[in-house]
Amino acid sequence: MRTNKTWAAIKSKYSIYLVLLALFIICCIANKNFATINNFSNISRQISVATILGFGQTILIISGMLDLSSASVLALAGVLSVDVYKMTGNLLLAFVVAIIAGVLCNIINGMMVTKFKAPPFIATLAMMTMARGAALLYTKGQNIYQIGDYTVFGQKSIMGIPIPMIFLVVILIITWYLLKHTTFGRSTYAIGGNEEAANASGINVNKIKMKAFIINGIFVGIAGLLFMSRNNGGMPNGAVGYEFKALTAAVIGGTSFSGGVGTAAGTLAGAFIVGFLDNIMVLAGVNSYVQQIVRGAIIALAVIYDIWAKTKRTKSKLGSIEKKKKSTKN
Amino acid sequence: MKKILVVTLIVSMITFMFAGCQSSEKDSKTDDGTKVTEEKDTKDADKPYKVAFIARAQADSFAAWLANSVMEEADKYDNITVDVFDGQASDDTENSLIENAITNKYDAIIIQPNNGEAQRPYAEKAVKAGIVTITTNARIDDIEGASSVDADPYEQAKVNAVAALDQIPENANVVVLKGPPGNFHADKRYESWKTEFLDKRPDVKVVGDEIANWNKDEAMNYMETWIQANDKIDAIIAMNDNMAAGALEAVKGNDKFKDILAYGVDGTAEAALLIKDGLMTSTCLQSAYDLAEALLDTANKLLTGEEEQIDIDIDCPLINSDNVDDTIEMHKKAGAL
Numbered sequence: 001m002r003t004n005k006t007w008a009a010i011k012s013k014y015s016i017y018l019v020l021l022a023l024f025i026i027c028c029i030a031n032k033n034f035a036t037i038n039n040f041s042n043i044s045r046q047i048s049v050a051t052i053l054g055f056g057q058t059i060l061i062i063s064g065m066l067d068l069s070s071a072s073v074l075a076l077a078g079v080l081s082v083d084v085y086k087m088t089g090n091l092l093l094a095f096v097v098a099i100i101a102g103v104l105c106n107i108i109n110g111m112m113v114t115k116f117k118a119p120p121f122i123a124t125l126a127m128m129t130m131a132r133g134a135a136l137l138y139t140k141g142q143n144i145y146q147i148g149d150y151t152v153f154g155q156k157s158i159m160g161i162p163i164p165m166i167f168l169v170v171i172l173i174i175t176w177y178l179l180k181h182t183t184f185g186r187s188t189y190a191i192g193g194n195e196e197a198a199n200a201s202g203i204n205v206n207k208i209k210m211k212a213f214i215i216n217g218i219f220v221g222i223a224g225l226l227f228m229s230r231n232n233g234g235m236p237n238g239a240v241g242y243e244f245k246a247l248t249a250a251v252i253g254g255t256s257f258s259g260g261v262g263t264a265a266g267t268l269a270g271a272f273i274v275g276f277l278d279n280i281m282v283l284a285g286v287n288s289y290v291q292q293i294v295r296g297a298i299i300a301l302a303v304i305y306d307i308w309a310k311t312k313r314t315k316s317k318l319g320s321i322e323k324k325k326k327s328t329k330n
Numbered sequence: 331m332k333k334i335l336v337v338t339l340i341v342s343m344i345t346f347m348f349a350g351c352q353s354s355e356k357d358s359k360t361d362d363g364t365k366v367t368e369e370k371d372t373k374d375a376d377k378p379y380k381v382a383f384i385a386r387a388q389a390d391s392f393a394a395w396l397a398n399s400v401m402e403e404a405d406k407y408d409n410i411t412v413d414v415f416d417g418q419a420s421d422d423t424e425n426s427l428i429e430n431a432i433t434n435k436y437d438a439i440i441i442q443p444n445n446g447e448a449q450r451p452y453a454e455k456a457v458k459a460g461i462v463t464i465t466t467n468a469r470i471d472d473i474e475g476a477s478s479v480d481a482d483p484y485e486q487a488k489v490n491a492v493a494a495l496d497q498i499p500e501n502a503n504v505v506v507l508k509g510p511p512g513n514f515h516a517d518k519r520y521e522s523w524k525t526e527f528l529d530k531r532p533d534v535k536v537v538g539d540e541i542a543n544w545n546k547d548e549a550m551n552y553m554e555t556w557i558q559a560n561d562k563i564d565a566i567i568a569m570n571d572n573m574a575a576g577a578l579e580a581v582k583g584n585d586k587f588k589d590i591l592a593y594g595v596d597g598t599a600e601a602a603l604l605i606k607d608g609l610m611t612s613t614c615l616q617s618a619y620d621l622a623e624a625l626l627d628t629a630n631k632l633l634t635g636e637e638e639q640i641d642i643d644i645d646c647p648l649i650n651s652d653n654v655d656d657t658i659e660m661h662k663k664a665g666a667l
Contacts, residue, residue, distance in 0.1 A: 031559070141395070230547075
C-alpha cells in the first residue's frame with residue numbers, strides 16, 4: 001500500500017522526467033545514431049535559443065502572464081547587437097546592447113501591463129508587431145553578413161561543451177534559484193495562484209510583474225545574441241515562431257497556463273522532449289507533414305494532462321477538506 | 331498623472347492621424363472619387379504617375395530586397411512615384427491592399443503575389459478598373475490585360491541541376507532542402523531539380539529531404555541531424571541560398587564534409603561570399619535589381635502608352651567561382667556588403 005502511494009507521488013511529481021526518460025530509451029532503440037555525444041551536442045544547441053526564451057516564459061506564466069513578443073524582440077536585439085559588433089568590433093558591447101534592447105522592450109511590456117492594465121496577451125502582441133517592424137526598418141529587411149568573431153557565442157565550444165549549452169545551463173540555474181530561493185520567486189507563484197490574495201498579503205504585485213518582464217528581457221537579449229551568432233548573420237526576419245516553441249517547452253514541462261505552477265527544470269525537460277522528437281523524426285526520415293501532426297499532438301496531450309492534473313488536485317483538496325469537516329463533526 | 335498620460339496619448343494619436351490624412355491628401359488627392367476624376371481629366375505632363383507596389387512580405391528578405399530596389403529604380407523616373415505596401419505574407423492583407431490601391435485610383439499596381447491564385451480575382455479587378463496591372467515574382471498567368479515581369483523558377487534551378495549532373499559524383503548521397511509547399515517558386519524549383527537531375531541520375535541517393543521554409547536556421551538544424559545519420563553526404567540541393575547557407579553552416583570546419591557541394595538559388599550576398607570562399611558550388615542569380623529595372627521600364631511603357639502588354643523574364647545566369655566577383659561587386663555597390 002505504502003509502495004503504491006510512494007510510486008503515485010513519484011509519478012505525479014516527476015511524470016515529465018519519466019516521459020523524457022521513456023522517450024530517450026525509445027529513441028536510443030529506434031535509431032543507432034541517436035545516442036551519440038555529437039547528436040546530444042546538436043540537440044542541445046538546437047534547443048538552446050527556444051529554451052532560454054522558455055525560461056523567461058516560465059517566470060511570466062507562473063505569475064499569470066506570458067510574452068508573445070519574445071521572438072520579435074529577439075530579432076531586434078540580435079540585429080542591433082550584430083550591427084554594433086560590426087561597427088565597433090567589441091564583443092562585450094554587442095552582448096550588452098542585446099541585453100539592453102531586450103530589457104527596454106520588456107520594460108515597455110511591463111509598463112503596459114502594470115501601469116495601463118493591458119492584458120499581457122495584448123500588450124506583448126503589440127510589442128511583437130512593433131519589435132519585428134523595428135528590426136526590419138533598421139535593416140531595411142536585409143540580412144547583415146560578415147559578422148566575423150561574433151559567431152563565437154553560438155558556434156564555439158569550451159572544453160567540448162557548446163557555448164549556447166553553457167548559457168542554457170547558467171540561465172537554468174538562475175531561473176531555478178530565482179523561483180525556488182528568493183522572495184521574488186515565491187511572490188510570482190503567489191501572484192499566479194491568486195493575484196488578489198497576493199496583493200492582500202502585502203506583495204507588491206506590479207513591482208514583481210515588472211521584475212518578471214525585466215528578467216525575461218535579459219533572457220530574450222541573450223537568446224537574440226545566440227541566435228544571430230549561431231546563424232552567422234543578423235537576421236531581422238529570423239526566429240519567427242520561436243515564441244511558440246518557448247511556450248510549448250514551458251507548457252509541456254508542466255507550467256500551467258492558469259498560473260502559479262511551473263519549474264525551470266520542467267521547462268528544460270519539455271524542451272528536450274520536443275528536441276528529441278524533432279531529432280528522431282528527422283533521423284528516421286519521417287515525412288515533414290507528419291512531423292507537424294506529431295508536434296501538435298504533443299502540445300494537445302500536454303494541455304490535456306495539465307487540465308487533468310489540475311482537476312485531480314482540486315478534487316483531492318476538496319476531499320481532504322470534506323474529511324477534515326467530518327472528523328471535526330465526529 | 332495617469333489621466334494626463336492617457337489624454338496626451340489620445341491627443342498625439344489624433345494629431346498623427348490628422349497629419350497622416352493631410353499628407354495622404356497631399357500625395358494622392360484621392361479621398362473622394364470626384365476629386366480623382368477631376369484630377370485624372372486634367373492630368374498634365376508634370377503630374378507623376380502613381381504606382382502601388384504591393385510587396386509579398388517585407389519580412390521576406392528577397393521581397394525586401396526587391397521593394398528596396400523598386401524604390402531606388404523609381405528615383406530614376408521623374409514621371410513616376412512609387413508607394414510600397416506590405417502584404418505581410420497574408421493573402422487577406424495582400425488582397426485588401428490591392429482593393430485599396432484600386433479605390434485610391436493608382437495609375438498602376440504592381441503585385442508580388444503571396445499566393446498567385448488567391449490574388450488572381452483582385453488583379454483581374456484592377457485590370458477591369460482600367461488600372462495598369464503588372465504581376466511579378468511570381469507572375470499570375472493568363473490575366474487578360476495584365477502584364478508580367480518575372481524570373482522562371484524552373485530555369486533558375488535547371489542551370490544548377492545541369493551543372494550538377496557532371497559535378498556530383500557517382501552513387502552520391504544528397505540532401506534536399508525545400509521551400510514552403512504551395513509556393514510557386516518553391517514547387518517549380520524542386521520540380522526542375524527532380525526532372526533535370528534526380529530522374530537522370532538514379533545512382534544518386536536522397537538521404538534527407540525536408541521543408542525548411544526558405545529559412546537558414548531550420549536548414550541548419552536539419553543538416554546537423556543528417557550528418558549524424560550519414561557519414562557521407564556529397565551534395566546539398568537547396569531551393570534557395572538561405573537554406574544552402576544554413577546547411578553549410580552545420581558542416582563548417584568539419585573535415586568529413588570539406589568537399590561537399592552546395593547549390594542554391596537567388597544570388598544573395600551571402601551565397602556570393604560562400605562561392606568566393608569555395609564553400610558553395612553555385613547559385614542562380616535572381617537579381618532584384620534586374621527585376622526592379624524591368625518593372626519600372628514596363629510600368630513606364632504601359633503608362634505612357636508606348637506598349638499595351640509586356641510579359642518578360644529576366645535572365646537566370648549561373649553564378650559559380652568563375653564569375654562570382656561580378657555578383658560580389660553588384661552587392662557591394664548596393665551596400666549589401
